[in-house]
Amino acid sequence: MTPGHVNSGTGGAAEKPRLLVRRLSKRYGNVQALAEVDFELRPGEVMALLGENGAGKSTLVKVLSGLVQPDTGTIEIDGAAVTLYPSARSQTAGVAVVHQEYSSVPTLSVAENLVLGQAGVPSLWLPGRLRARARDLLSAVGLDHIDPGTLVERLSVAEMQLLEIARLLVRDARILIFDEPTAALADREIERVLAVIKRLAAEGRSVIYVTHRLPEVFRIADRVTVFRNGRSLPARPTSELNVDAVITMMLGRELQTMFPKRGTLGAQALLQVEALKAPGLVEPVSFVIRPGEIVGLTGQLGSGASAVVEALAGMVSPVSGRVLLDDKELSLRSRAATLKRGIAYCSADRKRDGTFAVRSIRENLSSPWVRSVARRGWISARGERERSGDIASRFAIDVKRLATAVGALSGGNQQKVAVGKWLGAEPRVMLLEEPTRGVDVGARAEIYQHLRDLCAAGLGIVVASSDTAEVLGLSDTIATFYRGRLTAIRPHAEWTVDALVREVMHQEAA
Amino acid sequence: MSAELSVAPARHRPDWLLPALTLGPAVAGIIIAAIITPTFLNPDNILSILRNASLIGIVAVAMTPLTLSGNFVSLGISQSAMAAMVAFVALLGEGWNQLATILVVLFGLVAIGMLQGVVVAAGMNPVITTLAAGAIIFGVVSEATEGRIVSVRDYPATWGGGDVIGIPIVILVFVVFTALLTLMMSRTVTGRETILVGANRATAEISGISLARVTIVAFAIFSIGLAIAGILEGAAFGEATAKSFPNLTINAIAALLVGGTAIGGGQGSPLRSAAGALLISVISNMMVLNDFSPGGRLAIQGAVVAAAVVLLDLFRRRGVRR
Numbered sequence: 153m154t155p156g157h158v159n160s161g162t163g164g165a166a167e168k169p170r171l172l173v174r175r176l177s178k179r180y181g182n183v184q185a186l187a188e189v190d191f192e193l194r195p196g197e198v199m200a201l202l203g204e205n206g207a208g209k210s211t212l213v214k215v216l217s218g219l220v221q222p223d224t225g226t227i228e229i230d231g232a233a234v235t236l237y238p239s240a241r242s243q244t245a246g247v248a249v250v251h252q253e254y255s256s257v258p259t260l261s262v263a264e265n266l267v268l269g270q271a272g273v274p275s276l277w278l279p280g281r282l283r284a285r286a287r288d289l290l291s292a293v294g295l296d297h298i299d300p301g302t303l304v305e306r307l308s309v310a311e312m313q314l315l316e317i318a319r320l321l322v323r324d325a326r327i328l329i330f331d332e333p334t335a336a337l338a339d340r341e342i343e344r345v346l347a348v349i350k351r352l353a354a355e356g357r358s359v360i361y362v363t364h365r366l367p368e369v370f371r372i373a374d375r376v377t378v379f380r381n382g383r384s385l386p387a388r389p390t391s392e393l394n395v396d397a398v399i400t401m402m403l404g405r406e407l408q409t410m411f412p413k414r415g416t417l418g419a420q421a422l423l424q425v426e427a428l429k430a431p432g433l434v435e436p437v438s439f440v441i442r443p444g445e446i447v448g449l450t451g452q453l454g455s456g457a458s459a460v461v462e463a464l465a466g467m468v469s470p471v472s473g474r475v476l477l478d479d480k481e482l483s484l485r486s487r488a489a490t491l492k493r494g495i496a497y498c499s500a501d502r503k504r505d506g507t508f509a510v511r512s513i514r515e516n517l518s519s520p521w522v523r524s525v526a527r528r529g530w531i532s533a534r535g536e537r538e539r540s541g542d543i544a545s546r547f548a549i550d551v552k553r554l555a556t557a558v559g560a561l562s563g564g565n566q567q568k569v570a571v572g573k574w575l576g577a578e579p580r581v582m583l584l585e586e587p588t589r590g591v592d593v594g595a596r597a598e599i600y601q602h603l604r605d606l607c608a609a610g611l612g613i614v615v616a617s618s619d620t621a622e623v624l625g626l627s628d629t630i631a632t633f634y635r636g637r638l639t640a641i642r643p644h645a646e647w648t649v650d651a652l653v654r655e656v657m658h659q660e661a662a
Numbered sequence: 663m664s665a666e667l668s669v670a671p672a673r674h675r676p677d678w679l680l681p682a683l684t685l686g687p688a689v690a691g692i693i694i695a696a697i698i699t700p701t702f703l704n705p706d707n708i709l710s711i712l713r714n715a716s717l718i719g720i721v722a723v724a725m726t727p728l729t730l731s732g733n734f735v736s737l738g739i740s741q742s743a744m745a746a747m748v749a750f751v752a753l754l755g756e757g758w759n760q761l762a763t764i765l766v767v768l769f770g771l772v773a774i775g776m777l778q779g780v781v782v783a784a785g786m787n788p789v790i791t792t793l794a795a796g797a798i799i800f801g802v803v804s805e806a807t808e809g810r811i812v813s814v815r816d817y818p819a820t821w822g823g824g825d826v827i828g829i830p831i832v833i834l835v836f837v838v839f840t841a842l843l844t845l846m847m848s849r850t851v852t853g854r855e856t857i858l859v860g861a862n863r864a865t866a867e868i869s870g871i872s873l874a875r876v877t878i879v880a881f882a883i884f885s886i887g888l889a890i891a892g893i894l895e896g897a898a899f900g901e902a903t904a905k906s907f908p909n910l911t912i913n914a915i916a917a918l919l920v921g922g923t924a925i926g927g928g929q930g931s932p933l934r935s936a937a938g939a940l941l942i943s944v945i946s947n948m949m950v951l952n953d954f955s956p957g958g959r960l961a962i963q964g965a966v967v968a969a970a971v972v973l974l975d976l977f978r979r980r981g982v983r984r
């Protein structure tokens with residue numbers, strides 16, 4: 153069968169599987185990433201692949217896409233044994249992947265990226281036709297507003313993610329793999345991605361869908377495969393399960409509470425934001441954070457929620473307005489200026505500016521505060537070891553692996569490092585964008601607990617998040633943004649899921 | 663509770679592997695050299711290798727922080743070291759006192775280096791900046807010396823070629839300098855910040871590390887190494903021309919890369935560059951003893967650098983990324 157031709161199957165149980173993986177193992181040094189994993193995928197089926205951070209999901213994805221060679225095990229596609237390594241073989245076998253970390257080339261245009269690595273594109277393509285084709289693909293994923301000539305480096309994280317999906321549509325593949333495609337997206341974009349995936353499955357293609365956002369699973373997946381510690385559990389139909397059952401399968405135990413109890417708020421203001429204007433905001437924004445308070449900012453892509461956080465971090469200019477920290481004016485002129493006053497900042501894109509991939513976990517964890525364990529410029533090895541070990545154990549990062557490069561960690565564990573490092577800096581205010589992107593449910597609950605612990609110590613926290621459930625469950629106060637304006641700000645008790653979604657969508661939903 | 667925790671008794675990634683990849687060939691090279699070249703193990707020859715390695719090594723070691731910080735390499739190495747040597751000899755020739763001369767040359771070079779650091783910190787490409795600075799320095803010195811040899815008449819003592827307790831000064835300086843910079847890069851805040859900036863600029867900035875400070879400090883350290891090299895050579899020969907140090911740029915860069923410091927920054931150490939200098943020096947000595955032509959020597963040296971860089975890059979990709 154040619155990769156271009158797709159069998160329209162209906163996912164009947166008796167059917168020959170499209171993909172059959174048996175006893176597949178892969179080891180990285182001392183880490184057994186996959187241990188005799190079994191995996192089955194039927195034609196026209198959407199299979200959710202779930203598991204904790206580091207469970208081996210991305211490793212299976214990399215094996216299937218030909219990026220890494222498995223140590224042992226067999227793979228069959230439509231009944232025939234196949235070798236998928238290197239990636240060119242995987243492509244001809246009809247596998248296409250959207251990876252967890254982006255693979256678009258930032259210095260090329262959107263249109264150029266769309267044809268990149270695609271077989272059968274004439275080497276001297278016609279720009280006009282390329283643009284027209286690019287427009288079709290972009291509108292399929294809801295990126296109508298992007299000009300195909302835009303350089304990819306100009307796109308936001310979410311736009312890049314949607315572009316990756318558009319790139320996958322070009323390929324006429326039988327097996328489509330999405331590794332956390334919605335991690336960077338807000339509700340509206342997620343809807344688009346889910347719609348695209350449903351359409352692809354209806355065409356008879358098989359989809360493997362990796363996610364940490366469990367509600368999505370029940371909306372699109374036919375079956376669920378859970379990985380735990382590099383081993384696979386037998387696949388189960390989604391109809392037999394609910395969210396709690398899935399969580400229990402993933403963790404091997406029940407999760408008691410997702411969101412910690414809220415504490416009491418201080419009386420005085422910690423951070424006062426008065427008439428803040430910054431790039432991405434069309435109206436000045438004002439709000440107050442009290443000690444111990446978590447303020448959740450939410451909105452769609454480009455709504456202004458992130459713009460507020462970035463401005464407060466001192467990352468953008470020009471900004472105007474007045475910000476007071478402890479009743480003293482806070483200069484937003486530079487990152488160094490805000491950091492000195494105790495403003496911690498964790499951006500949405502850990503790969504770009506949240507971690508040092510080639511350096512060890514310990515050096516990553518200590519990067520914002522290493523000065524404070526130094527004497528006359530000499531780092532106290534003991535101080536660094538102790539404090540980073542402390543953070544690591546609080547975040548369930550294996551203390552024995554602190555010398556490992558962060559780039560070798562699973563995506564979610566990298567996120568824990570990106571957030572956890574600030575704990576050692578003893579900040580006054582913590583600014584976070586999408587703090588649990590790609591983080592599994594267990595670790596997510598831990599991160600929420602840590603944020604609450606920080607609150608108990610008198611910190612103020614601002615979380616910009618597109619995850620409605622997170623904003624609602626975690627925040628004391630919730631502010632919604634729409635097209636550069638703060639549209640509503642109220643205590644959490646005055647919000648419901650429906651109200652929040654309505655406010656975020658604004659008049660569009662009406 | 664995370665899956666990461668339950669992973670079987672995790673040991674560290676073998677830290678010795680990367681150094682082994684560079685020291686391995688060095689040892690192998692020396693053994694091969696010793697076998698095929700009878701005069702190789704001659705004490706005089708060993709000493710000459712070490713002296714040569716020291717000079718290249720001081721510069722390569724000094725440049726390592728610059729490379730680690732993500733500012734690639736300098737293409738004006740020969741010219742700056744030469745300027746230091748000419749200035750040293752010329753000032754002594756004017757009858758200056760040794761200590762004053764040393765201090766003036768040192769501070770002069772550091773000033774020139776920091777100026778380049780400021781330009782790079784302001785956003786200029788470091789390779790272009792150092793190339794341009796090298797050309798300017800060469801031009802100015804050539805003009806000033808009018809192409810002639812500068813020398814000290816009745817040079818009191820050629821201490822640059824001398825030794826202390828039987829060990830040549832240049833080797834001592836090399837060892838001490840390497841030890842100091844290795845300590846600095848691994849144990850001080852400045853060293854750590856330098857490496858982090860090279861590992862990821864954007865993350866470093868968010869973590870409050872000043873990119874400008876790191877860049878300027880790296881250039882200053884580099885300049886100290888250049889000044890030391892120039893002064894030692896000046897003090898060894900008592901004369902200098904604008905054409906001194908013809909191969910230093912390529913040799914120092916080769917030593918640094920062969921040593922395994924990543925050209926893009928973020929990984930490596932001065933100690934590795936020192937080992938690289940030793941290897942480069944052994945190879946070129948072996949080729950001289952075996953009567954290779956200058957062209958042939960350069961070609962082989964280039965091939966060794968290319969092989970080492972490709973090998974190390976392959977290793978890193980397997981070990982660290984994805």
Ligand SMILES: Nc1ncnc2c1ncn2[C@@H]1O[C@H](COP(=O)(O)OP(=O)(O)OP(=O)(O)O)[C@@H](O)[C@H]1O
Binds near residue numbers: 180181204210211984
């Ligand atoms: N290149 C590598 N070198 C060493 N270890 C690696 C490498 N890639 C992955 N690992 C390890 O293999 C294990 C599985 O990682 P993997 O990326 O498959 O997890 P995951 O299930 O995708 O997690 P997440 O949900 O966090 O993305 C982890 O312990 C990880 O640290």
Ligand SMILES: [Mg+2]
Binds near residue numbers: 209210211562563
């Ligand atoms: Mg993953």
